[in-house]
Amino acid sequence: MTTPAGPRTREQREPDGAPVVRYESPIPIRPATLGDAIAAEWTKIRSVRSTIWTLGVMIVLMLTIGVGAALLVAAADTDLAGEPVVGLGFFGVLLGSICVITLGVLTIGSEYSTGMVRTTLTACPSRGRVLTAKAIVFFLLSFAITTVTATAVAGLQTLILDGAPASGGVWVRATAGVGLYVAALGLVSLGLGAIVRHSAGAITTMIALVLLPLVLALFMFAESLRDLQRFLIEYSIPNQLGALYGSTVTESGPAGWEPLGLMLGLAAVALGGAWLALDRRDV
Known part of the structure; x- marks a missing residue:
């Protein structure tokens, strides 16, 4: 009867004559x-509760x-004056972007708070590869979810309201363009989370980046601050997001696909x- 073959081994001898058995996978x-x-x-990212909640x-x-x-x-029987109804999705996307910002920070910040980053970098010592993989997975996930939801909202708004039909360019910007913009904003938060290494601090900083420029501009009453006020309003994230819907606070500033760039x-x-930061700092 033949004995089943086990793992291959190679027998060697130590100087004192004792056999040494080494395992070969x-x-x-x-x-x-x-x-x-x-x-x-x-x-x-699919197995943690923060992804589902955010x-x-x-x-x-x-x-x-x-x-x-x-x-x-x-219900108010408001006359839309020929305006595309998809622009009403702006308000939900603006608040929803805070959730994507939070998830972007937690994608890497939570690993620093729990110490999991040591295990990650032990399994994959190439820090650039780890960051690239995180960015790809997070970007594709947030883009897909945002785009699908924005498309559903735009479709429902079109069914509810009898406004002007959106052109092809406006429709694409209000769905895929918004998805790309929000996902890119999430990448900014992921990068900031890797730099700051503190989830609460990075989330607070990102929320300030989204809202603070517009809030500051609203309180700039001095004539000498008019140019700065206009700049803050035009390039604030809410105004850029509105530009994708074809609705901005000012007549100048980024328009069309410029906010996405x-x-x-x-x-x-x-x-x-x-x-x-990952390459030059210790974990």
Whole structure:
């Protein structure tokens, strides 16, 4: 009777003659790739409760506020004067973006608060690969959820209200464009979370970045501050987000797809700073 073969071993001898048995794995060994890091980050982000809560609340806010605004306008029998009704989705997206900001910070900030980042970087010593995998997984997830929800809201608003039909360009900006913009804003928060390494501090800073410029501009009454006031209003995140819907506070400033280009550039700067922080600082 033949004995089943076990793990392959190689017998050697120590100087004193004692045998040394070394284990040789039958499983082929290959270097880790970016795909492996992406799979690991996807497992993390879909298995934590913060993802369900933040994105769930964002979906509820966008649907409730977007559809609620359309119902209020319909009940008041307001004349939309030929304006596309999809612009009413702006209010829900603005509040929902706070949820994406929170998730972006927690995607990396929570690992520093729990010490999990040590395990992550032990499994994947390439810090640039870890950051890239986190950014890809987070961006695609937040883009998909935001775009689908924004499309559903725009469709429901169109059914509820009898406004002017949105053109193809406005419709794409109000759905896919908004999804890309909010996801890029989330990448800024992810990069800031890697730099600050403190979830509460990074979330507070991001909320201030979203709301503070517009709030400050509203209280600039001096004539000498008019140019600064106009700049803060035009380039504030709420105004840029409104530009994607074709509705801005001022006649000048970013319009069309320009806000998306600005936010993607800001996201690249934030992720570049995050890469430098990860590469040059200890965990």
